Amino acid sequence: MPEAQTTSAEEREFQRLIDDDQRVEPRDWMPEAYRKTLVRQISQHAHSEIIGMQPEGNWITRAPSLKRKAILMAKVQDEAGHGLYLYSAAQTLGTDRDTMFEQLITGKAKYSSIFNYLTPTWADMGSIGWLVDGAAICNQVPLCRASYGPYGRAMTRICKEESFHQRQGFEILLQLMRGSEAQQRMAQESVDRWYAPALMMFGPPDEDSPNSRQSMDWKIKRFSNDDLRQRFVDMLVPQAEALGVTLPDADLKWNEERGHYDFGELDWSEFHEVLAGRGQANTVRVARRRRAHEEGAWVREAARAYADAQVATERIAS
Amino acid sequence: MIPKTKNLTTGTVTAESIAESAVIASPDVALYALGLGDDALILAQRLGEWIANAPELEEDVALGNIALDLLGHARSLLTYAGTASGRTEDDLAYFRDEPEFLNRQLFEQPNGDFAQTIARQLVVSVYFDELYRALSESIDSTLAAIAAKATKEVDYHLDHSYQWLLRLGLGTELSHERMQRGLDAVWPFVDELFRDDGAPAGVGVDPARLRAHFETTVPRLIDEAGLIVPTIQPARGGGRQGVHSEVLGPLLAEMQVLARAHPGAEW
Numbered sequence: 001m002p003e004a005q006t007t008s009a010e011e012r013e014f015q016r017l018i019d020d021d022q023r024v025e026p027r028d029w030m031p032e033a034y035r036k037t038l039v040r041q042i043s044q045h046a047h048s049e050i051i052g053m054q055p056e057g058n059w060i061t062r063a064p065s066l067k068r069k070a071i072l073m074a075k076v077q078d079e080a081g082h083g084l085y086l087y088s089a090a091q092t093l094g095t096d097r098d099t100m101f102e103q104l105i106t107g108k109a110k111y112s113s114i115f116n117y118l119t120p121t122w123a124d125m126g127s128i129g130w131l132v133d134g135a136a137i138c139n140q141v142p143l144c145r146a147s148y149g150p151y152g153r154a155m156t157r158i159c160k161e162e163s164f165h166q167r168q169g170f171e172i173l174l175q176l177m178r179g180s181e182a183q184q185r186m187a188q189e190s191v192d193r194w195y196a197p198a199l200m201m202f203g204p205p206d207e208d209s210p211n212s213r214q215s216m217d218w219k220i221k222r223f224s225n226d227d228l229r230q231r232f233v234d235m236l237v238p239q240a241e242a243l244g245v246t247l248p249d250a251d252l253k254w255n256e257e258r259g260h261y262d263f264g265e266l267d268w269s270e271f272h273e274v275l276a277g278r279g280q281a282n283t284v285r286v287a288r289r290r291r292a293h294e295e296g297a298w299v300r301e302a303a304r305a306y307a308d309a310q311v312a313t314e315r316i317a318s
Numbered sequence: 319m320i321p322k323t324k325n326l327t328t329g330t331v332t333a334e335s336i337a338e339s340a341v342i343a344s345p346d347v348a349l350y351a352l353g354l355g356d357d358a359l360i361l362a363q364r365l366g367e368w369i370a371n372a373p374e375l376e377e378d379v380a381l382g383n384i385a386l387d388l389l390g391h392a393r394s395l396l397t398y399a400g401t402a403s404g405r406t407e408d409d410l411a412y413f414r415d416e417p418e419f420l421n422r423q424l425f426e427q428p429n430g431d432f433a434q435t436i437a438r439q440l441v442v443s444v445y446f447d448e449l450y451r452a453l454s455e456s457i458d459s460t461l462a463a464i465a466a467k468a469t470k471e472v473d474y475h476l477d478h479s480y481q482w483l484l485r486l487g488l489g490t491e492l493s494h495e496r497m498q499r500g501l502d503a504v505w506p507f508v509d510e511l512f513r514d515d516g517a518p519a520g521v522g523v524d525p526a527r528l529r530a531h532f533e534t535t536v537p538r539l540i541d542e543a544g545l546i547v548p549t550i551q552p553a554r555g556g557g558r559q560g561v562h563s564e565v566l567g568p569l570l571a572e573m574q575v576l577a578r579a580h581p582g583a584e585w
Binding site: 077 | 393
């Protein structure tokens with residue numbers, strides 16, 4: 001039987017939107033698997049923003065100048081805003097925020113493993129901006145063209161702020177590298193810790209990433225993990241030179257033939273360890289958010305009770 | 319001294335624009351600005367502790383926003399105060415010891431639970447609202463410019479704390495009880511806000527004006543939220559003379575630790 005007869009008009013219309021690079025909107029029909037993939041990806045991104053507030057929040061009270069304190073506060077606040085914005089995008093797919101948040105604080109949902117690393121020094125505020133936000137941008141810029149409309153539009157706005165954050169991180173490291181020997185050591189030591197985990201943010205090598213193909217066919221994802229990782233390394237090398245920091249990879253060198261930098265094998269067992277929950281801070285991060293949520297339950301209940309009473313009063317009045 | 323050239327333009331006043339301008343505060347104006355700057359700085363530091371710990375994400379954003387506004391006020395005020403002695407905002411924030419801080423004691427009080435934070439925010443927002451409104455008419459044009467900018471921001475802070483006062487006061491039995499306890503906890507430190515702080519005439523704001531505004535506003539709001547205006551003896555205070563409650567030392571230790579480990583460093 002010809003395949004056309006087994007696909008419904010709805011499915012054909014969905015495929016036409018994808019093929020023509022048009023946007024799928026909340027009211028359009030979409031395959032259940034497409035919806036699920038999006039909810040998982042968008043909510044994971046939202047969770048990453050929310051958990052990502054903690055490693056940087058760690059330095060708000062100790063930032064070494066008032067200007068840096070203000071920049072850091074604004075950045076962490078942006079992350080909360082991104083989280084809210086992404087939860088809204090995910091809600092257009094029919095999963096409500098409370099459900100997603102519950103999955104986060106009960107440890108059922110995933111978020112980016114990078115936030116399970118600790119931030120023992122001020123230079124980590126620089127490394128997170130330069131390396132982590134830098135990797136996030138490489139990942140996210142193509143998502144601005146994601147086939148699902150609300151997601152693509154959310155990413156457009158988020159990417160603008162992320163590139164601002166990356167520049168701020170670069171400036172923190174630059175200032176340290178121009179400073180005292182102790183400051184320079186602080187910067188280099190931090191880059192040494194964050195470099196490999198940042199490269200792993202793009203996910204496992206393509207041959208070990210079974211879900212990528214379908215996401216690329218649906219035009220949610222536009223480039224493979226390895227392509228994005230290469231793009232990131234190519235971007236980093238000249239920036240590292242400008243900073244005067246050494247990237248901790250002995251195999252890193254320009255390959256004239258490929259027109260790219262070659263780089264060494266990453267330790268994927270480390271990646272899988274953190275993913276499996278055995279990172280530096282997995283339990284701590286989730287527990288902190290959970291505690292804030294539980295300790296704030298009475299506040300949210302009060303707001304609900306107040307709102308209900310207001311509605312009741314309005315009914316009586318009308 | 320290198321002659322400074324730029325003049326301060328009202329409306330765009332920031333710590334940077336003050337630092338680059340030609341203005342230099344007289345010693346008594348600098349002392350007044352220092353007290354106000356410390357109030358804003360110490361409260362911003364306290365509110366910063368809420369970030370990633372708030373009852374809901376919207377409050378992480380809101381409290382962070384308020385902290386950022388206050389930090390902005392503090393940076394402008396401290397920069398201006400520093401012009402009298404050739405010190406930067408960071409010299410003043412990071413390299414003074416506890417008895418040199420001039421904030422009133424209310425601003426250093428711990429966050430407590432969310433209700434106690436809201437109680438403190440209600441009191442300070444009403445206070446700031448009138449303070450900055452009055453200060454925007456100061457004969458000192460720098461203070462007037464800082465205050466004019468702050469007024470718009472504080473207006474939002476007041477609304478935020480008022481909305482939560484109503485929700486907690488009228489919400490549930492538990493929230494009502496906690497809101498009342500929050501008011502009780504901050505109340506001993508209210509009186510100090512309205513004591514004479516040696517504000518230079520015409521430059522600073524008359525504390526009697528601030529007290530009158532507070533007394534016609536706050537009891538009404540508390541009453542509207544079904545709560546009772548506390549009748550608790552005022553604490554002795556002394557913040558403007560460098561006398562602080564025991565909670566300021568640890569706050570400063572945390573705030574200053576990194577800067578002091580690297581004296582002279584730029585960040």
